[in-house]
Amino acid sequence: MIRNIVFDMGNVLMRWNPDSFLREFFSDEEDCRAVGARLFGGAEWPALDAGAMEEDEAIARVLRDLPERLWPGTARLFREWHLHFPPIPGVNALARELKGRGYRVYLLSNAGTRFTAYREAIPCRDCFDGEVVSAFVRQVKPDPAIYETLLTRYGLSAAECFFIDDMPANIAAAKDAGMAGFVYGGDVDALRRALREAGVEI
Incomplete structure (x- = not known):
């Protein structure tokens, strides 16, 4: 689940x-x-x-x-x-909706330390139950280590995680780590369908 x-x-x-x-x-x-x-x-x-x-x-x-x-x-x-660096409204709204339905929401991103200067610009930032940003852990996707860092830091089971990324290599690595995943190409409706197919109530 x-x-x-x-x-x-x-x-x-x-x-x-x-x-x-x-x-x-x-x-x-x-x-x-x-x-x-x-x-x-x-x-x-x-x-x-x-x-x-x-x-x-x-x-x-x-x-x-x-x-x-x-x-x-x-x-x-x-x-x-x-x-x-503008937000993508539909996905931020989806993150809020998922949070409201009781799912835990996490950020896993390749970014430099300048992330601290623009974190507040992410509309759904207050939904995050945790975040792993590459520069602060000195690991980058698709290195398996960064997925393990996310799982161990927050005590997550890979089988209970669904990862959304725009890069196929990053999703492939997440699946190798035991997560479900979806390569997001700009279609929020397709993302919603993929979540539903994985059993997410959305």
């Missing part, structure tokens, strides 16, 4: 769209491509998610590889991207 619903954050609870972030800070498409490839596509971003690098070191490395004229905008983007 499913008792625990575990949500990813990016593209599940909040809209992760680097192209949109970039256009808030740069008007030229070539600049957007150059900065996006280096900032979001470089080794530093995953290292931040893994808690393996400090923010100051990460941005310094990124700036060294970009033209000096792009430094101010890139530094602002790095510090402020989360101000343009």
Whole structure:
């Protein structure tokens, strides 16, 4: 029986769209491509998610590889991207509904320590019975260790957990850990159907 619903954050609870972030800070498409490839596509971003690098070191490395004229905008983007990180209303409403029906609700996300700056922007944050954020445990999905951290930290049975993530590899790892799961692609009705098929009363 499913008792625990575990949500990813990016593209599940909040809209992760680097192209949109970039256009808030740069008007030229070539600049957007150059900065996006280096900032979001470089080794530093995953290292931040893994808690393996400090923010100051990460941005310094990124700036060294970009033209000096792009430094101010890139530094602002790095510090402020989360101000343009909108919620996905339907999934947040679903989390509240599940909480109201007696299910426990958890967050399991790959994110850097900047998470503390935007956690309050997640509409359903007050529903969380617990959260595991990669940078603070130095483990990242789909590493099996981060799923085990969630289970042991909160005393959960994997067989009673349903995990929602937008990345197939992360759902595959959750299933390997014994959880049920669903790859969310933007269709809240499909997510509701998957939950019902798993026995969740929603």
